[in-house]
Amino acid sequence: MKKTTRAVLYGLIAIASAARAAETESDALARAHAANQARDFATSLAIYQEWSQRGSGRASAELGGLYWSGSGVAQDHQRGCDFFSQAEQKSDPMGTELLGDCYFHGDGRTQDYKQSAALYSRASERGAPQADCALGNQYLSGLGVPKDPVKAFSLCQKSAERGAADAQTDLGQMYLQGIGVERSPEQAAQWFKKAMDQGQSNAALLLGLMRWNGDGVERNHDLAASAWLVAAQRGNTSAPALLAKYYFAGSVVPETKQVRVEPTTKSIYWATMATRVDADPAARQQSQKLLDMLLNVAPASLKEQADAMLDRPGTPPL
Numbered sequence: 001m002k003k004t005t006r007a008v009l010y011g012l013i014a015i016a017s018a019a020r021a022a023e024t025e026s027d028a029l030a031r032a033h034a035a036n037q038a039r040d041f042a043t044s045l046a047i048y049q050e051w052s053q054r055g056s057g058r059a060s061a062e063l064g065g066l067y068w069s070g071s072g073v074a075q076d077h078q079r080g081c082d083f084f085s086q087a088e089q090k091s092d093p094m095g096t097e098l099l100g101d102c103y104f105h106g107d108g109r110t111q112d113y114k115q116s117a118a119l120y121s122r123a124s125e126r127g128a129p130q131a132d133c134a135l136g137n138q139y140l141s142g143l144g145v146p147k148d149p150v151k152a153f154s155l156c157q158k159s160a161e162r163g164a165a166d167a168q169t170d171l172g173q174m175y176l177q178g179i180g181v182e183r184s185p186e187q188a189a190q191w192f193k194k195a196m197d198q199g200q201s202n203a204a205l206l207l208g209l210m211r212w213n214g215d216g217v218e219r220n221h222d223l224a225a226s227a228w229l230v231a232a233q234r235g236n237t238s239a240p241a242l243l244a245k246y247y248f249a250g251s252v253v254p255e256t257k258q259v260r261v262e263p264t265t266k267s268i269y270w271a272t273m274a275t276r277v278d279a280d281p282a283a284r285q286q287s288q289k290l291l292d293m294l295l296n297v298a299p300a301s302l303k304e305q306a307d308a309m310l311d312r313p314g315t316p317p318l
Helices: 003-022 025-037 041-053 057-069 077-089 093-105 113-125 131-141 149-161 165-177 185-197 201-213 221-233 239-249 261-277 281-297 300-311
Strands: none
Touching: 025 041, 025 057, 041 057, 057 077, 057 093, 077 093, 093 113, 093 131, 113 131, 131 149, 131 165, 149 165, 165 185, 165 201, 185 201, 201 221, 201 239, 221 239, 239 261, 239 281, 261 281, 261 300
16 A cells, blocks of 8 residues: 555544544434434444443443344343443433333333332433323332322323323323223323324324224224224234224125225235234134135135235335
8 A cells, every 4th residue: 555545544544533532422322323223233232332331321221222122232131221220320311211111010120119110200300201101100000109090190191291102192091091080082082193193003093993983083984094004004913903894894885795906905904914913812813704704705816916915015005
């Protein structure tokens, strides 16, 4: 290598090193987040390790998340909780809440409801939006704290108003069932919609059921199906069976008994999906019966179309 070329190369390396040294914590964590989105976990792992060693509580919490999920490293819940503990000691809100989850579920730590309650309370004080409702769910069942549905409602309301989608879903269920508050399907639907707009799959499923039945909202089966599609896209395993029934309802022309191509194909698609993913054995059996019925009356070409849809990534639009 020529001396001039080597000098230029070393100069570029020195510039890059200086730029990296000047990188702020927020910029580094943003770079790690982008790497996670691209599933480049080797890059995000290196960033989190570096910044955790430099004292960043958020980096420690994120590093714990990688070990918890097994993203780029061997899954290890205990080690994940160890990093959450490091984050908690550095006053990081997310790490404090996640350490509370470790104790609440008894996963990576010995189950201890009093410890989880204390951590959720501390996480709330540090600004973790979901922590109040996590504590509220302990009050709802009397786990490590006195049973108090009214206080549970108040705590989940606080988290919901801070924008936490899971808390908005829990609050909607409290309104729907009248737990800790007077029953209000209208309020339930509003909170489910807020949570669904953030991609919360259970909220989408429940809002769809309310729209289907006209409970607190106008009865509208098409809007119900649009909510169930969101739920299915977000991984809710109960949604495919509901979508299969929605399309089945429009699959045959009553007057002529002719099979409609698009709804029948989509009903076959969603019924097949339900038999694969539904966690409820009885629901899987019902979906299989529906699928068998469809395959009995539908032309073979529709089954082929549904199979082609199943082979493609993503889900078909409504």
